Amino acid sequence: MTDPSTSSGTGNEAAETIIVAIDGPAGSGKSSVSKQAARRLGYGYLDTGAAYRALAWHALQHGIDTSDAASVLDVSGDFEYAISLDPDEYWVRVGQTDVTDAIRDPQVSDAVSGVARVPAVRESVNALFRALVAQSGRPGVVVEGRDITTVVAPDAPVRILLTAAPEVRAARRSAELTTQDAAAVAAALHQRDASDSAVVDFLTAAPGVEVVDSTHLDFDQTVDAVLGVIEAALPAPTPDNAQTGA
Ligand SMILES: Nc1ncnc2c1ncn2[C@@H]1O[C@H](COP(=O)(O)OP(=O)(O)OP(=O)(O)O)[C@@H](O)[C@H]1O
Numbered sequence: 001m002t003d004p005s006t007s008s009g010t011g012n013e014a015a016e017t018i019i020v021a022i023d024g025p026a027g028s029g030k031s032s033v034s035k036q037a038a039r040r041l042g043y044g045y046l047d048t049g050a051a052y053r054a055l056a057w058h059a060l061q062h063g064i065d066t067s068d069a070a071s072v073l074d075v076s077g078d079f080e081y082a083i084s085l086d087p088d089e090y091w092v093r094v095g096q097t098d099v100t101d102a103i104r105d106p107q108v109s110d111a112v113s114g115v116a117r118v119p120a121v122r123e124s125v126n127a128l129f130r131a132l133v134a135q136s137g138r139p140g141v142v143v144e145g146r147d148i149t150t151v152v153a154p155d156a157p158v159r160i161l162l163t164a165a166p167e168v169r170a171a172r173r174s175a176e177l178t179t180q181d182a183a184a185v186a187a188a189l190h191q192r193d194a195s196d197s198a199v200v201d202f203l204t205a206a207p208g209v210e211v212v213d214s215t216h217l218d219f220d221q222t223v224d225a226v227l228g229v230i231e232a233a234l235p236a237p238t239p240d241n242a243q244t245g246a
């Protein structure tokens, strides 16, 4: 796996970075809401699912069946991964290839749970996520995924489970993927949740994790609800802590 120093950062690595940890099931709004919250806060944004997707893409490029853990581990040996933490300039690369769009293909979505099931892969990407946050050069980073509040950053000062009713999540995802059959999109989303929940519990909030249910909220209301949780949890900036985020 790649050296995280190849990914974007501003070089201001000394200050402690505030982590806003956001978990949730597929289609709950983790990426879109986290990205917007990061913009509003001047924070970085880390999409952790992109690493699993990029490794699934890489495995598929090598003709590997991602349900075979040994082959996944094998191919992860030459996986050169980089991601931007800038919410206004999001990109994902494997080696020299920009895979920002390719990792959203349905073939990758169908293959990704196999990759995410391999414990050694999870350990390796989790170490990468922590390094990326530490090197972000931002006062804080909104980190989103399935296990961020529980495994990657259990001590984060803000931990949120973002959720919505399954039918609402499926409808939002279908609205996004207009060229695909709505029933097939919904079935794929539920299938991925079922596979992923065998590895990580992202449907129940761990102790201390705040639930934001967006079933009856529009996008802007959901962002505001998440920002409300963050503002309530973090100390107001003072002249002393405003620069460092401490
Ligand atoms: N509160 C909301 N109201 C309406 N649409 C929303 C809301 N939150 C998110 N969306 C839309 O729902 C879709 C799914 O959101 P998003 O991709 O952010 O989910 P996700 O949790 O990151 O999914 P996945 O884990 O599958 O990547 C997007 O089109 C997004 O714009």
Ligand SMILES: Nc1ccn([C@@H]2O[C@H](COP(=O)(O)O)[C@@H](O)[C@H]2O)c(=O)n1
Binding pocket: 026, 048, 049, 050, 052, 053, 112, 113, 116, 144, 145, 146, 147, 148, 192, 196, 200
């Ligand atoms: N922290 C995480 C993040 C993601 N996964 C796995 O990656 C898949 C893709 O994630 P998206 O957020 O881009 O949909 C997801 O289905 C999980 O298999 C994970 O295990 N842990």
